[in-house]
Amino acid sequence: xxxxxxxxxxxxxxxxxxxxxxxxxxxxxxxxxxxxxxxxxxxxxxxxxxxxxxxxxxxxxxxxxxxxxxxxxxxxxxxxxxxxxxxxxxxxxxxxxxxxxxxxxxxxxxxxxxxxxxxxxxxxxxxxxxxxxxxxxxxxxxxxxxxxxxxx
Amino acid sequence: xxxxxxxxxxxxxxxxxxxxxxxxxxxxxxxxxxxxxxxxxxxxxxxxxxxxxxxxxxxxxxxxxxxxxxxxxxxxxxxxxxxxxxxxxxxxxxxxxxxxxxxxxxxxxxxxxxxxxxxxxxxxxxxxxxxxxxxxxxxxxxxxxxxx
Numbered sequence: 001x002x003x004x005x006x007x008x009x010x011x012x013x014x015x016x017x018x019x020x021x022x023x024x025x026x027x028x029x030x031x032x033x034x035x036x037x038x039x040x041x042x043x044x045x046x047x048x049x050x051x052x053x054x055x056x057x058x059x060x061x062x063x064x065x066x067x068x069x070x071x072x073x074x075x076x077x078x079x080x081x082x083x084x085x086x087x088x089x090x091x092x093x094x095x096x097x098x099x100x101x102x103x104x105x106x107x108x109x110x111x112x113x114x115x116x117x118x119x120x121x122x123x124x125x126x127x128x129x130x131x132x133x134x135x136x137x138x139x140x141x142x143x144x145x146x147x148x149x150x151x152x
Numbered sequence: 153x154x155x156x157x158x159x160x161x162x163x164x165x166x167x168x169x170x171x172x173x174x175x176x177x178x179x180x181x182x183x184x185x186x187x188x189x190x191x192x193x194x195x196x197x198x199x200x201x202x203x204x205x206x207x208x209x210x211x212x213x214x215x216x217x218x219x220x221x222x223x224x225x226x227x228x229x230x231x232x233x234x235x236x237x238x239x240x241x242x243x244x245x246x247x248x249x250x251x252x253x254x255x256x257x258x259x260x261x262x263x264x265x266x267x268x269x270x271x272x273x274x275x276x277x278x279x280x281x282x283x284x285x286x287x288x289x290x291x292x293x294x295x296x297x298x299x300x
Contacts, residue, residue: 003156003159003160006160006163007159007163012168012169012171013166013167013168013169013287013288014166014167015167039202040200040202040236040283040285042198042255042287064251064252065234065251065252066251066252067250067251067252067253067254088254089254089256090254091256104257105257107257107260108254108255108256108257108260109198109254109255109260110252110253110254110255111198111200111236111238111252111253111255112236112251112252112253113202113203113234113235113236113251113252114234115231115232115233115234115235115251116232116234116251117232117233117234118233118234119234121234121251121252141167141169141198141287142169143169143171143198143200143202143236143285143287144171144202144283144285145169145171
């Protein structure tokens with residue numbers, strides 16, 4: 001195999017990063033579709049970063065194509081600079097801290113498709129209580145060469 | 153070490169994606185040779201599929217990796233278009249088919265596979281249409297996966 005082809009093949013298996021820049025999310029709007037998925041992917045890690053103080057004890061909960069990414073809404077009004085960890089698993093708890101270990105118990109990834117048919121796959125964050133400001137980062141792996149994640 | 157050799161060495165340690173484009177798999181044919189593991193062992197990290205057209209009937213899938221079962225038994229994978237299929241690469245795990253599927257600690261399995269074929273056997277129903285994928289890591293510099 002030529003070096004060019006070798007690199008292309010290897011790159012297709014590499015991890016990719018989708019990023020949504022910092023913005024204000026309000027509980028008045030509630031649900032935000034933050035990423036669109038064009039083909040099957042495996043989400044490896046999903047995190048948020050607090051970039052400005054929340055308006056109150058703002059909570060968030062996630063779904064991937066309607067499938068819960070956490071056990072339920074949790075307040076993520078940590079100080080500026082703290083990270084938010086989405087467990088990608090309905091049995092796991094959302095966490096918000098200055099640093100968050102991914103332990104054996106929370107080491108979960110999630111395969112995500114594009115259902116419902118003919119529509120993008122969706123990653124939805126639903127905010128409650130007040131406002132929250134920050135960015136979102138999703139590390140993923142393509143499971144099809146044409147799969148992409150687009151910031152919605 | 154030359155740049156070319158350096159790059160090749162780095163790439164050897166990367167994850168790779170083996171992918172079969174969408175096609176129709178029929179129960180009449182049954183067993184399909186999907187991928188061949190060639191010239192050395194690999195570690196399969198994630199295996200699965202993606203439904204691209206509606207299945208005809210409650211078509212089931214069962215897999216073997218160089219003769220070793222990849223799951224506990226055949227499971228219907230006739231989910232809606234856009235759903236994903238997860239193969240646990242472990243005889244103790246169940247194939248899943250849903251809009252999104254967490255790989256939990258209970259299902260977070262990989263599999264060492266020596267040279268041989270990866271076979272998908274379609275049963276029940278009539279046919280299934282979709283893509284199949286395999287994320288793997290080489291365990292030998294010469295190992296690779298070829299689509300059959």
